[in-house]
Amino acid sequence: MRLMTFQDSGGDRLGALVDGDTVVVDLAAAADPNRPAFASMQALIDAGERGLAEARKLVADHPEHTRRPAGSVTWRSPLPRPVRLRDCGLFIEHLAPTGKSMAKRQAASADDPEAELARLLASGRYDVPKLVTERVLYYGADHLSVSGPDEVINCPSYSAHLDYELEWAAVVGRTGRDITPDDAHSYIFGYTIFNDWTARDTQALIAQAGFGVGGDSKDFDGSTTLGPCIVTADEIADPYALEMSAWVNGVERSRGTTRRMHHSFESAVVQLSTGKTVYAGEVLGSGTVRSGTSFENGWQLADGDVVELEVEGIGVLRNRVQIPGR
Structure with a gap:
């Protein structure tokens, strides 16, 4: 599944993307109102495999009124406040070139930037x-x-x-x-x-x-x-x-x-x-x-x-x- 969080006047809601990501299914609206697993992305994660299985069923057979055009909703971070x-x-691989770039930045203000860069790189601090x-x-x-x-x-x-x-x-x-x-x-x-x-x-x-x-x-x-x-x-x-x-x-x-x-x-x-x-x-x-x-x-x-x-x-x-x- 492709799961997202969107915002409406009532706050953040859990959605699933369908039809090539053009439609959002409002999972809370599609689910039994007594099922808290669809109140948020974190709630669905906490619900474990059972919650995911229920979500898949809802996505496969959702009521028409739960569908919203993906471009009509305000997208949020899928997890607006992760637990950690x-x-x-x-x-x-990026560490070596990034280290050299940082050394160049530090050396740029020296009287002799090239000599200072050579000194910094030789120091091992940027290895x-x-x-x-x-x-x-x-x-x-x-x-x-x-x-x-x-x-x-x-x-x-x-x-x-x-x-x-x-x-x-x-x-x-x-x-x-x-x-x-x-x-x-x-x-x-x-x-x-x-x-x-x-x-x-x-x-x-x-x-x-x-x-x-x-x-x-x-x-x-x-x-x-x-x-x-x-x-x-x-x-x-x-x-x-x-x-x-x-x-x-x-x-x-x-x-x-x-x-x-x-x-x-x-x-x-x-x-x-x-x-x-x-x-x-x-x-x-x-x-x-x-x-x-x-x-x-x-x-x-x-x-x-x-x-x-x-x-x-x-x-x-x-x-x-x-x-x-x-």
């Missing part, structure tokens, strides 16, 4: 640590700052350099602890597109201080965009054979493939559940595919640009950016 949100380093090849590293993203399709993304006032990141994500469907590799796939509810918006100038300052790549550079209103829908895991035959691309104002700017993931979502589920609990409704970001940012490719978004991220089998996630002074 972590961005993992499952793609690692890719071996640990990222051995473990799934992650940072906790702000689950209170999630945005959805077609929302305007505002560059925070302390930054002048907003960037997109081409990613996708798995949504955890079951709560568990010490999950084994053989069972890990059964804990994945579905997949969505993930745009990890980043204030690059702020990120560079934080990185110089040795506090990683997050903080204020990724914690601002709307800084994580999810959508346009969640495609249930059974709909994706091979999640590690999908094409990914980013388009800005209709021009392709980034292209990659999930084949290049160094770690899998299943590996993340296993590691993150070792000795601790993962919860139904958590979102696990993939990290950025190589070439999946403007920063890595040596250019910068401008005010009013429209960014579209596309992942095969999921759809297109579209947003316009607002960057004062750009």
Whole structure:
């Protein structure tokens, strides 16, 4: 199924996309009013396999009055407030060119930029640590700052350099602890597109201080965009054979493939559940595919640009950016 969240005068509602994503079926309207499983995406996730089976029946045989044109509703993030949100380093190929770009930015203000760049690169500070090849590293993203399709993304006032990141994500469907590799796939509810918006100038300052790549550079209103829908895991035959691309104002700017993931979502589920609990409704970001940012490719978004991220089998996630002074 292709599940989404839309908004009407009564608030957020759970929908399913049919007829080539041109029609939304209002699942709450189609279901028995005494069934809470269709009150929200989180409620459906919590309902487990039984809830999904009921949802499939509703989609297959829904009343006409529950159908709405997809273009007539306001799309929301499919999970407007995930129970937890972590961005993992499952793609690692982009780390080397991104590190070099950050070193160039820092060296640019030196009296001799080329010499300073050589010094910084020789220091090893911008090398890719071996640990990222051995473990799934992650940072906790702000689950209170999630945005959805077609929302305007505002560059925070302390930054002048907003960037997109081409990613996708798995949504955890079951709560568990010490999950084994053989069972890990059964804990994945579905997949969505993930745009990890980043204030690059702020990120560079934080990185110089040795506090990683997050903080204020990724914690601002709307800084994580999810959508346009969640495609249930059974709909994706091979999640590690999908094409990914980013388009800005209709021009392709980034292209990659999930084949290049160094770690899998299943590996993340296993590691993150070792000795601790993962919860139904958590979102696990993939990290950025190589070439999946403007920063890595040596250019910068401008005010009013429209960014579209596309992942095969999921759809297109579209947003316009607002960057004062750009």
